[in-house]
Amino acid sequence: MGWAAYWAGIGVGSSRRGVFTSEQTLARDRAPERYQPQFDGLRALAVLTVMVDHFSADVPNFPLPDWIRLGATGVRLFLVLSGYFITASLRRARDRMDAGRLSAGKTMAAFYCRRLLRIGPAYFVFAGIALLLNLGAIRHYWPWVFTGTVDWLIALNNEWPLAISHLWSICVQEQFYLFWPLLILLLPRRWVLSAIIAVAFAGIAFRIGCVIFSAPIIARWVLPFGSLDSLAAGAALGWWGGRLRASRGGWLLALICLSMLTVAAVLRNSDPTKLKSVLVEPLEASAFVILVARTATGFDGNIARFLSNAGLVFAGRISYGLYIYHILVAMVFNRWMPSQMRFLITIPSLRLLVFGIATLFTAALSWRFLEQPINRLRGEKTRKALGPIPHGNWEQEGATRSQRPPHLIFTGDSSG
Numbered sequence: 001m002g003w004a005a006y007w008a009g010i011g012v013g014s015s016r017r018g019v020f021t022s023e024q025t026l027a028r029d030r031a032p033e034r035y036q037p038q039f040d041g042l043r044a045l046a047v048l049t050v051m052v053d054h055f056s057a058d059v060p061n062f063p064l065p066d067w068i069r070l071g072a073t074g075v076r077l078f079l080v081l082s083g084y085f086i087t088a089s090l091r092r093a094r095d096r097m098d099a100g101r102l103s104a105g106k107t108m109a110a111f112y113c114r115r116l117l118r119i120g121p122a123y124f125v126f127a128g129i130a131l132l133l134n135l136g137a138i139r140h141y142w143p144w145v146f147t148g149t150v151d152w153l154i155a156l157n158n159e160w161p162l163a164i165s166h167l168w169s170i171c172v173q174e175q176f177y178l179f180w181p182l183l184i185l186l187l188p189r190r191w192v193l194s195a196i197i198a199v200a201f202a203g204i205a206f207r208i209g210c211v212i213f214s215a216p217i218i219a220r221w222v223l224p225f226g227s228l229d230s231l232a233a234g235a236a237l238g239w240w241g242g243r244l245r246a247s248r249g250g251w252l253l254a255l256i257c258l259s260m261l262t263v264a265a266v267l268r269n270s271d272p273t274k275l276k277s278v279l280v281e282p283l284e285a286s287a288f289v290i291l292v293a294r295t296a297t298g299f300d301g302n303i304a305r306f307l308s309n310a311g312l313v314f315a316g317r318i319s320y321g322l323y324i325y326h327i328l329v330a331m332v333f334n335r336w337m338p339s340q341m342r343f344l345i346t347i348p349s350l351r352l353l354v355f356g357i358a359t360l361f362t363a364a365l366s367w368r369f370l371e372q373p374i375n376r377l378r379g380e381k382t383r384k385a386l387g388p389i390p391h392g393n394w395e396q397e398g399a400t401r402s403q404r405p406p407h408l409i410f411t412g413d414s415s416g
Contacts, residue, residue, distance in 0.1 A: 026028075049070040053072075085234075086236050122370060126324050149175075155219035163327060230284070237292060
């Protein structure tokens with residue numbers, strides 16, 4: 001099997017207390033809350049790990065040892081970020097509902113409209129181009145693509161269909177968000193956090209059941225139930241409003257996170273039929289919850305400069321496009337690259353560079369001419385539906401990008 005078959009089918013401020021601070025404690029801090037560019041840096045790292053993993057899947061131990069599954073880890077970070085941002089946004093909407101300024105019906109209608117306008121355009125442009133060019137298996141499986149059920153297709157067939165398999169994580173998130181607003185917006189407030197925790201344990205229980213009953217490994221990975229604990233871990237943080245402040249013990253937390261990710265990597269390479277393998281996702285999600293909570297406050301020093309680097313921040317802003325288009329770009333190059341220039345895609349290091357630059361260019365075009373204009377449209381629709389947002393609310397629903405935090409325009413769309 002050539003390298004193309006591999007990647008085309010792959011799915012995969014300072015405080016001495018240094019503790020999580022509750023929403024009530026931080027109420028005064030939240031009024032002037034501003035855009036945190038370090039979140040875009042995290043998004044960029046997540047999508048870049050997936051791209052590198054897919055573009056180099058056929059090359060042993062490149063660019064890192066094979067036991068380090070970059071793509072799987074990047075997807076886990078996406079899911080935690082997605083649960084965090086979406087639930088924080090729904091919590092703010094719940095606050096307005098409880099204050100009598102919004103109805104549940106209007107809030108949910110606006111939520112679903114915003115999700116469709118955020119995810120749909122680039123998703124359907126990708127699908128349309130892939131259909132037109134007859135890439136991979138899309139003409140055979142197009143109903144699954146256009147109904148957002150590629151994850152179920154993969155689970156049923158127990159294989160990764162060419163050109164479309166990377167859509168599984170987007171489908172998982174959108175299926176999750178079909179019911180999530182019902183829980184966050186309609187459940188009695190005192191029960192919400194307990195319900196989120198129950199959802200997380202349901203994800204772990206699902207994977208335990210898969211091991212006990214010898215379910216296919218692919219189904220265990222791609223079905224939405226297998227991602228519930230990661231989404232709920234981020235959601236718990238988003239609902240609670242917790243943030244992790246800097247402290248002298250920060251190095252210890254960093255060591256704990258690194259240890260959890262290392263143990264998860266070792267377990268991922270162990271026998272997946274053993275019960276201990278179900279700990280991979282909770283370990284990664286726990287490490288990433290700590291990372292997200294610390295990023296919400298903002299790192300200092302070299303880490304802050306790295307995550308706030310202009311190039312990384314830009315990649316984070318267009319990360320959805322980077323994710324959705326990267327396989328498309330790679331397959332187009334593989335099919336139409338002239339024979340005299342094929343060394344550019346057969347030499348692994350050059351392939352990473354060429355595919356990466358081409359994907360960045362494609363995603364930037366999509367962001368500028370497709371996603372940004374529609375973002376403005378969805379902001380206007382939200383403002384008309386829900387009315388003006390009170391001053392000081394950092395989820396300024398109707399604002400344009402120049403008026404509002406960029407990571408909120410991208411709220412929850414951490415699949416890319």
